[in-house]
Amino acid sequence: MGKVTFNMTMSLDGFVAGPNDSPENGLGDGGDALFKWYFSGDTEISISDGTPVLKVSSQSAKLLKEAFKTYGAGVWGRRTFDIARAWGGHPPGTPCFIVTHTVPQEWVREGSPFIFVTDGVESAIRQAKKAGGDKDVVLCTASILQQALKVGLVDEMYIDVAPVLLGGGVRLFDNLGTESFELESIRAIDVPNVTHLGFRIVKKQRKEN
Amino acid sequence: MQKVSTGFSMSLDGFIAGPNDDIQRLFAWMFMGNTDVKQSSGDTDLSLKVSSESAEMFEQATKATGALVAGRRLFDVAGAWGGKHPMDVPVVVVTHTVPQEWVKEGSPFTFVTDGVESAIEKAKQIAGGKDVVVASASIVQQCIKLGLLDNIHIDLVPILLGDGIRLFEHLDLGQPIELESTRVIEAPNVTHLDFRVVK
Numbered sequence: 171m172g173k174v175t176f177n178m179t180m181s182l183d184g185f186v187a188g189p190n191d192s193p194e195n196g197l198g199d200g201g202d203a204l205f206k207w208y209f210s211g212d213t214e215i216s217i218s219d220g221t222p223v224l225k226v227s228s229q230s231a232k233l234l235k236e237a238f239k240t241y242g243a244g245v246w247g248r249r250t251f252d253i254a255r256a257w258g259g260h261p262p263g264t265p266c267f268i269v270t271h272t273v274p275q276e277w278v279r280e281g282s283p284f285i286f287v288t289d290g291v292e293s294a295i296r297q298a299k300k301a302g303g304d305k306d307v308v309l310c311t312a313s314i315l316q317q318a319l320k321v322g323l324v325d326e327m328y329i330d331v332a333p334v335l336l337g338g339g340v341r342l343f344d345n346l347g348t349e350s351f352e353l354e355s356i357r358a359i360d361v362p363n364v365t366h367l368g369f370r371i372v373k374k375q376r377k378e379n
Numbered sequence: 380m381q382k383v384s385t386g387f388s389m390s391l392d393g394f395i396a397g398p399n400d401d402i403q404r405l406f407a408w409m410f411m412g413n414t415d416v417k418q419s420s421g422d423t424d425l426s427l428k429v430s431s432e433s434a435e436m437f438e439q440a441t442k443a444t445g446a447l448v449a450g451r452r453l454f455d456v457a458g459a460w461g462g463k464h465p466m467d468v469p470v471v472v473v474t475h476t477v478p479q480e481w482v483k484e485g486s487p488f489t490f491v492t493d494g495v496e497s498a499i500e501k502a503k504q505i506a507g508g509k510d511v512v513v514a515s516a517s518i519v520q521q522c523i524k525l526g527l528l529d530n531i532h533i534d535l536v537p538i539l540l541g542d543g544i545r546l547f548e549h550l551d552l553g554q555p556i557e558l559e560s561t562r563v564i565e566a567p568n569v570t571h572l573d574f575r576v577v578k
Contacts, residue, residue, distance in 0.1 A: 183550065
């Protein structure tokens, strides 16, 4: 059975996009600094056909390749989908589930890489698990992570910490309420322009009857 | 070269204290290891038990630190650390009103009423060439905005608290502040992160 994981790049002050993010300003004001590590190394790596080739450090390339191998399906939010302009039809991973209230009909057609889910995050994860088989379901949007954490559906989080303070924007860990979650560090790898952190969510023990 | 730095235990979601100033869970890693770190505050023994990796980090930090800068709120919440901060270094407190009971011969506290910049300057003088560590989130935020911070040290605790006091808040920077990672130590129950502020 695959795991449900999360992966995004976050600034040290906790933002996954700077202020004023929009389709014209994808990562928000100053947010390009988040993705510097994708374009400042010496190892070329391709995420998918149709997306720009990345140039990362050799250590980051190794981790990315491992992540590709275990990718079964991904879940994004509608806002990310819109801001990324549907990645021009080439999402960073397929199958690609988009949680939305209204389905953008222009992407509902034979061969579309997108599957739209209108009945919530839990349903999207359930469908993605089915599509991903033994491989992992990867959550790639802050609001999706927040909702999935609250219902106990997340197994691991991989956070790439970018060495920058953005001072504002979209917070990764927001709207969580006051319930705390115990984690366990899986890795902390310091490479040029990024620190790759990984955490396992310690599941609450069910009481034995 | 004398540096201005931070030193905080912070949850992965960015809190240096939980709701109601609760720091118990964030400080738990300091009591879960097998290496003793002797320290005390006032008459209270506050010795720590950390992993060997963390103990080495502590030793370096203790040697390098010459003075602390704290906000008045922290000073009050900590009960003036019983009269002596556990790190046993002088503390410069930024405040509007000076608590007269701590103004006396031999007091480790210096009160500064004319702002953060002045407090950092004072702490640098007192520190005798060693580093100044800023111990309050609100002061760190002002130091970042004023360009006074050189290093950011964070003891990252593997927990999501959901609420409390955020270290990085109210920054509203005009443009991003570039950092450089200088060290990562993955120790049991905590990950020590060090960044340099690129100026």
